[in-house]
Amino acid sequence: MNNLYLKAVRGESLKISPVWMMRQAGRYLPEYLDVRKKHEFLEVCSIPELACEVTLQPIRRFKFDAAILFSDILVPLVPMGINLSFGKGHGPQIANPVRSTRDIQNLKNFEPREELGFVLDAIRMIRAELPTDVALIGFTGAPFTLATYLIEGGKPNPFANTKRLMYTEPEAFASLLNFLGTIMADYLHAMVEAGADAVQVFDTWAGILPEREFRNVNLPVLQQIFQHLNSLKIPSTYFALGSSHLLNSIKETGCSVIGLDWRLPIPETRKIIGNDVAVQGNLDPTVLLADEATIRRETRQIVVAGREKGGHIFNLGHGILPMTPISSVEIMLDEIRKA
Ligand code: CP3
Numbered sequence: 001m002n003n004l005y006l007k008a009v010r011g012e013s014l015k016i017s018p019v020w021m022m023r024q025a026g027r028y029l030p031e032y033l034d035v036r037k038k039h040e041f042l043e044v045c046s047i048p049e050l051a052c053e054v055t056l057q058p059i060r061r062f063k064f065d066a067a068i069l070f071s072d073i074l075v076p077l078v079p080m081g082i083n084l085s086f087g088k089g090h091g092p093q094i095a096n097p098v099r100s101t102r103d104i105q106n107l108k109n110f111e112p113r114e115e116l117g118f119v120l121d122a123i124r125m126i127r128a129e130l131p132t133d134v135a136l137i138g139f140t141g142a143p144f145t146l147a148t149y150l151i152e153g154g155k156p157n158p159f160a161n162t163k164r165l166m167y168t169e170p171e172a173f174a175s176l177l178n179f180l181g182t183i184m185a186d187y188l189h190a191m192v193e194a195g196a197d198a199v200q201v202f203d204t205w206a207g208i209l210p211e212r213e214f215r216n217v218n219l220p221v222l223q224q225i226f227q228h229l230n231s232l233k234i235p236s237t238y239f240a241l242g243s244s245h246l247l248n249s250i251k252e253t254g255c256s257v258i259g260l261d262w263r264l265p266i267p268e269t270r271k272i273i274g275n276d277v278a279v280q281g282n283l284d285p286t287v288l289l290a291d292e293a294t295i296r297r298e299t300r301q302i303v304v305a306g307r308e309k310g311g312h313i314f315n316l317g318h319g320i321l322p323m324t325p326i327s328s329v330e331i332m333l334d335e336i337r338k339a
Pocket of ligand 1: 026041
């Protein structure tokens, strides 16, 4: 077993931290933009050959230790009956947002192996082409974050509709999270069957919750998902942006890796979560817009902190920004790997 990513996930101390980047196949890459000139975003997600090609682009260029399936957390909303589009420059939009108990009841249950077969085909293709020492990560959105998009109808800001439903109709809200949780657990299971070596659950907006609400509303459904993944013996990462105040609860989700944004340094995080779980992170993506000395200094700090207790996967604290120079990624990688 020569897969550094999977070794670090199990908590091993390694001379060189494995590394990948959230949104590593994306608009900072000229070869990705070439594909996007010819195909819409959702088209790339739905044609396995294209999804496979763009997934492999950053691996060819940078030899990352893990590839992440090219798709989007919102793709599984479409077979639920959601009308999803990605407009130029304004992110995802949902034409029929979910605002009432009736809307929630109308969401369609579906079999991911049928309705999302194109994603599973992409996974099979990618796994067949990837070198064995590169792990393939499948992913979904977490129920809470998917709910924010469903309810707000697009980029959730300021989350007023979501929180109103959560506070005024707690049972309807819970039923929505359970519905999403059941489908996502099954979808992740199908990804593992198709060849994913590990999975990541993106809970981008969980950080808007106070810890008490996170515990009451979000934690139970996350525990069900991670319990299911643990029964498959598949490593799982939980990532929530701006969630330093939730770390005590996140520790209880049952995930094998906690994904960190840039807000809290790794040693401070370790004081809260202990050493029984691996960590992933946590370079501020905007550091890659700075000069070489700054990139090296900030990267170094994380490498050193990660090595202290082992079980560290180097990543950014959130997705790489589209205006990031390729040379910045090369500098970051040189700093990580020159050890
Ligand atoms: O990480 C990867 O490289 C794998 C692919 C991936 C994408 N989206 C591709 C994408 C993953 C894992 C995601 C997850 C995702 N999508 C999240 C959770 C992680 C996070 O970023 O917080 C969220 C919240 C979404 C929803 C989403 N998709 C938004 C808000 C947007 C628009 C914002 C933006 O960056 O443009 C997208 C579009 C999207 N998803 C792009 C990519 C490469 C850009 C689409 C393009 O090419 O124009």
